Amino acid sequence: MFEQNPYSKLISNYIQQAEFPNEPRELYDPIRYILSLAGKRIRPMLVLMSARLFGEQDMSKALPASAAIEYFHNFSLIHDDIMDNAPLRRGKDTVHEKWNNNVAILSGDGLLVKAYQELGKSPKEHIAELLTVFNQVAIEVCEGQQLDMDFEKQLEVREEDYLRMIKLKTSVLLGGALQMGAILANATKEQQDLIYGFGVNLGIAFQLQDDFLDVYGDPSSFGKQVGGDILANKKTILHIHTQHLAKDADQEEFQLLIQDSNISNEDKVNRMKNLYAKLNVDQYAEGVKQRYMHLAYEQLSQLNVDATRKEELFALADMLMHRAK
Amino acid sequence: MFEQNPYSKLISNYIQQAEFPNEPRELYDPIRYILSLAGKRIRPMLVLMSARLFGEQDMSKALPASAAIEYFHNFSLIHDDIMDNAPLRRGKDTVHEKWNNNVAILSGDGLLVKAYQELGKSPKEHIAELLTVFNQVAIEVCEGQQLDMDFEKQLEVREEDYLRMIKLKTSVLLGGALQMGAILANATKEQQDLIYGFGVNLGIAFQLQDDFLDVYGDPSSFGKQVGGDILANKKTILHIHTQHLAKDADQEEFQLLIQDSNISNEDKVNRMKNLYAKLNVDQYAEGVKQRYMHLAYEQLSQLNVDATRKEELFALADMLMHRAK
Structure with a gap:
């Protein structure tokens, strides 16, 4: 269903057209690599769907914010995979496995900056509000990742703390993607x-x-x-x-x-x-x-x-x- | 000269008043720690000096952008110190030494997001333009760090490449800080x-x-x-x-x-x-x-x-x- 849908195509085209410099290779090759291991691209799709839901017909206005969400998600995967010592991501080598930890740290940083760069390509009148939502989500995702690592060391975790952790680590990004679409459609x-x-x-x-x-x-x-x-x-x-x-x-x-x-x-x-x-x-x-x-x-x-x-x-x-x- | 000057005081007060949550501790303690090892705060000072140079008298308008520059600088120190395997920073343990690499990766990420959060507190009419300059500087600093690491492995480096590296790694941040002050003063x-x-x-x-x-x-x-x-x-x-x-x-x-x-x-x-x-x-x-x-x-x-x-x-x-x- 979601491979051929119109949103998915728009997003794939937009991201494929994004040009990253060739040099320095160890900064940009890992970024190209992680983005090429395309997942289902559900998060960026939520931005577009929400913009349309609230009446925005011109998807080009929402594509930069949707790419920002996808880049952020991939940045977090690169860094989480280092922290979790994960060898595989989407069936392929993780960035720190294929290159090394330093490359994964820095290319992750670069991809996070690129996310903000995409956000900055949104219609000017919405940038301040989009930035506020995006920042809030981003810091909460960091908090969620830290809680997740903390819980590994604890003997017992309370259900409410677990629910808070998964909310921060994974759910606020879905909510934020949808809210950004709503902002772009003046909801x-x-x-x-x-x-x-x-x-x-x-x-x-x-x-x-x-x-x-x-x-x-x-x-x-x-x-x-x-x-x-x-x-x-x-x-x-x-x-x-x-x-x-x-x-x-x-x-x-x-x-x-x-x-x-x-x-x-x-x-x-x-x-x-x-x-x-x-x-x-x-x-x-x-x-x-x-x-x-x-x-x-x-x-x-x-x-x-x-x-x-x-x-x-x-x-x-x-x-x-x-x-x- | 620069410990007692009025800019330095404004910046220190502003940053000290910034409240970071207590939890998760391993996310926010390292951020408080690195910010407490205050350097000369030259970069954030440049934002304020430039804003005043171009006629802005109200420094409170420029303080968020100046904190954004200082947070960004400290984020880059945390991550560079991991990559360079550096034990000391300003005479104290580096974050990855005092805690560990995972803590340094994630708290660095968090501090980078906090930098953007500060940027977002700037006067609304300037946010889009500030974001563009800040993003450009940020990605160039990443490029500079990668070139610096690349050069370590090369047998010979050309002078022009070296000059480009130091420009990206350290100088564009000074230029960007000054440009942001100018933007805030409508230059x-x-x-x-x-x-x-x-x-x-x-x-x-x-x-x-x-x-x-x-x-x-x-x-x-x-x-x-x-x-x-x-x-x-x-x-x-x-x-x-x-x-x-x-x-x-x-x-x-x-x-x-x-x-x-x-x-x-x-x-x-x-x-x-x-x-x-x-x-x-x-x-x-x-x-x-x-x-x-x-x-x-x-x-x-x-x-x-x-x-x-x-x-x-x-x-x-x-x-x-x-x-x-």
């Missing part, structure tokens, strides 16, 4: 807040679903190793709620699974899934996800625009939330 | 270009002088190990021009000094200084510096503002160029 502050809220809540629901699919997803369509989070003791909503609920023998089993490195991978995944089932943690997580999903849809419904215009955002949300199930 | 594009040129040429002269003082400076007032660049085989203007000029036995001596690790530090510095003297490389470097100095003063002279207003910028330039001689 009121009230409408901006609603569409921002839609994006944030959709993002949280999406991340919770990601936790769920890591355990229960179909390996062929999910595209990751099923149970990877369990094996890595990642503090997902399932992990956090299990730790919170489990008493006595169940808590012992939980701690054993986390700490005992002699348990085989298969055993660890199966026994953890049994624990989830026994404590109904899977249903609980589904419930939390539904709550955010519901909030998102409600905010989109409340928007004061013609219902037919909302359809493509509802469709996008449906697509995101029913993927790989 | 014409022609006047902006002159003051930008003054800053860039002054910056190049300053960096060339830094190369010179590393060898010929008074150790008590220079504050670094004299001859440190020679010991590190750093490709300064002196190194580059010696390599370019030296023939036969002189070139052999030069290569020996660079490659033979059995030569004592004292010997290496003295023999390299002899080579510089024999080839008149010290005078040559002084001449190149004078050329840029002259260019800078000429551009400042050409400015179409009352001569008395230029005095404090001439004084700053004099102070910078006569330091520690």
Whole structure:
């Protein structure tokens, strides 16, 4: 659906036409490389969709801001991958693997500046307001990444802290992308807040679903190793709620699974899934996800625009939330 | 002179009043730390001086942009220190030493975003133009840092490439700071270009002088190990021009000094200084510096503002160029 849609094409063309200097090679080659590993480009698409939702027909006005969002996202991937020591991104070598850490630090910095450069190509009357929203999102994404790293070192994470972390690390960027589209279409502050809220809540629901699919997803369509989070003791909503609920023998089993490195991978995944089932943690997580999903849809419904215009955002949300199930 | 001056006080007060959240600690503590190791704050001062030069009396209009420049500078120090593996900065532990590389990467990112946040607090009518100048400077500083790292791996660097590198890595930020002050005071594009040129040429002269003082400076007032660049085989203007000029036995001596690790530090510095003297490389470097100095003063002279207003910028330039001689 999203490979051939008109927004996606506009964005790909715009980004492909962006010219980066050839020199210095180790600054610009990694930028070209990460942008060539195009993901689904959902974030920049949200800018365009939101601008159109609020009545802007001329997508060229929103393309720079949409590229800014995509560049920012890719900057954060380059730096997060260093911090997480990740070897692969979208099935290819990460920048710090293909080059080295210094190259990844500096080319990430360069890409962040390029994001702001794109933002500055927006219609002049909107730049100050766009910059405010973009900066707020950017600093929150940094906060989210720091919380995520902090949580790795903690023995226990509270559900509310986890929800705050995923909101900052991944969801505010979706909300901000939508709000920027709204700004470009001269939407009121009230409408901006609603569409921002839609994006944030959709993002949280999406991340919770990601936790769920890591355990229960179909390996062929999910595209990751099923149970990877369990094996890595990642503090997902399932992990956090299990730790919170489990008493006595169940808590012992939980701690054993986390700490005992002699348990085989298969055993660890199966026994953890049994624990989830026994404590109904899977249903609980589904419930939390539904709550955010519901909030998102409600905010989109409340928007004061013609219902037919909302359809493509509802469709996008449906697509995101029913993927790989 | 610059500790008690009114600009410096305004800037220190403004930056000290900036409130960073307490949490996440590992994101914001390093930002507070690097900003507390206040340097001479020359860059943010340039924003204010330039705004006043062009007739803006209300410094509060220029303070956010001046903080943006100072934050950007400190962001670049945090990340450069990781890349250069530097243990000390202004006599204290660097951020990656005091914490670790991940903390330094992310808090640097956060500080760069904070720089843009400050920029966004400028008077609204100037934000788009300030953003354009700031972005251009920022990407050029990244290019300069990459060239600097590239040159370390090269056997020989051409003088023109070296001059371009120091221009990008350090001088455009001085020029950009001054241009931003000019923008805030509604100076014409022609006047902006002159003051930008003054800053860039002054910056190049300053960096060339830094190369010179590393060898010929008074150790008590220079504050670094004299001859440190020679010991590190750093490709300064002196190194580059010696390599370019030296023939036969002189070139052999030069290569020996660079490659033979059995030569004592004292010997290496003295023999390299002899080579510089024999080839008149010290005078040559002084001449190149004078050329840029002259260019800078000429551009400042050409400015179409009352001569008395230029005095404090001439004084700053004099102070910078006569330091520690």
